Amino acid sequence: MKLIILNDYDQASEWAAKYIRNKILQFSPGPNKYFTLGLPTGSTPLGCYKKLIEYYKNGDLSFQYVKTFNMDEYVGLPRDHPESYHSFMWNNFFKHIDIKAENTHILDGNTADLQAECESFEKKITAAGGIQLFVGGIGPDGHIAFNEPGSSLVSRTRVKTLAKDTIMANARFFDGDLSKVPTMALTVGVGTVMDAKEVMILITGAHKAFALYKAIEEGVNHMWTVSAFQQHPQTIFVCDEDATLELRVKTVKYFKGMMHVHNKLVESPPSEPKKN
């Protein structure tokens, strides 16, 4: 794993966005070669999305040949509800960039046959050639997507009932009213994310510190599903200082010492003459 530690939320967001930008540019996507990106929702990735939008607006990055697959969506929440993940992605990302609607994929929590929807989503990922880079976050209980504690580490896209912790964490988006928060969601499985070529987890804030500790300094455990990525060949955790508060000083020092090497991954790409 690479553990990237930045001073604060803004710097962590920027580092992550630059990394994604560079990955896409290095891949050189085209009409027959799409870059596939897995995407999260929530407050953690907002800063990263803002930066990516900035790079698009500057002309440094295009999403014309990028396909996206979101991790999850609530069940039973109308698609145009302001708290649906469709709304989140539209307002915070899609409407600001040049991505084509048919290249975005978000699970539909309002279909009649949820199981079929999940299977179809897995097939779409396969048809797109698998996911190049899956970006995710971590819940306070160490979950990735909605893979709550106890989820199988080889799980696939499926319907999940949300844990109390998660419902409480989400209540702030529903006027603090627990009864308004959806209780079920469709989510990619731990196994689905493990299939990606590379996984990047964004973790910021002191309230995530314990989960980060459990995820990388303790063993692989289905109670802290992010720990599964210890067994992925290409995982990168991008955090701010606060998120490292529960880690051993030795771990933090080791990875901070590597920053000069890791920072090469986010250097601005050499400027090319713009094609006409």
Place this chain on the structure above:
Amino acid sequence: MPSNKSVSDAPITQFINCRILRDNELQREDLWVREGRILDPEKLFFDEQGYADKRVDCEGSIIAPGFIDVQINGGYGIDFSQASEDVSDGVSFVAKKILEHGVTSFCPTLVTSPPEVYHKVLPQVKVHDGGPHGAGVLGFHLEGPFISAEKKGAHPEKYLRTFKSGGLEHLMEVYGSLDDVAIVTLAPELPGSQSVVRELSQRGITVSLGEHRVLLLVSESVSVQPGRFHALSNPSVSAVVQFHHRDPGIVGLLTSDGIPAGRAVYYGMIADGIHTNPAALRIAHRAHPSGLVLVTDAITAMGLPPGRHTLGQQVIEIQGLHAYVAGTKTLSGSIATMDMCVRHFKQASGCSVQEALEAASLHPAQLLGISPKKGKLDYGSDADLVLLDEGLHVKATYISGEEVWRKGQ
């Protein structure tokens, strides 16, 4: 980028680099239009996987719903109350010109006149949509003759009337037809007015309780008790709203708790800097901001260049924003344009840009009961737009998503 639409083949326009008036605030959002209406881009994206055919770069402009003028008596030498053969041409001429002021819909207003005038003029103009030919006509505003003599202002006294028995039928005799009438201004203290108000409201006509200069516009029937509304002070040039502690008059109505729930009270104000004292504007705005409707009450001389003009029986002299009876210092009416009123209102009342714009768009639309189709930039609203710069000067006007006027062209 090519569009790929499953619901409609009609072209989609996206206004970018703009601030739009929506949900009572200026938001930094793009505005999408298809088939003359505001489009929901999120639905377009997810349901139809569609995108814009055309992008209009607004260069930072403000986009507001097109202004709606519910009280305008004429302009550019044309007097709507003149019983001529070509009223329709006159209305169309003014309709085209006021696009320059950001007005996309209006109510041609007739002052107190004898029945012959109404019978001749009313049938010549129908309610119709706006377009490149000019602003849309929402219906006539009939100001009089059922207003009281004490408050007649500039209305010719000999044509004032009271309601004879049989209220509405008498009204119909005078006017001839109510088919294309949007607003009727009458005096509530006239005996028999109550039933008339009720019947007009049932026909969907907005009833305005007339005090010349400061109109009180009431949507749907409010129970009107004679004696409840008293005279404003003499409606002279700077209309001072008289407020007596035992008789609050119009100001009292604005803040009354006697208004039934679900009813709204609107009041028109001419914010040309001349006909309404800035203090009166401020008081009214603070007392009841959501009811303030900006009107021009423009007379025939509006839009004409400075100097002397012979209009009908009168000779008018225009100096700046003042229109005097020639050779005197008596004002003959207001000649400010709607965008001037918006700017002046903002400056005099100290209100926000959003409030100033709503007073000329949202509130008149609500008054007439045509919101949210008009007066708003909600998804599904008509795409009647005015593009303004920071100082609220009109840069371009659109009706049903089509550009109908642009500054400099």
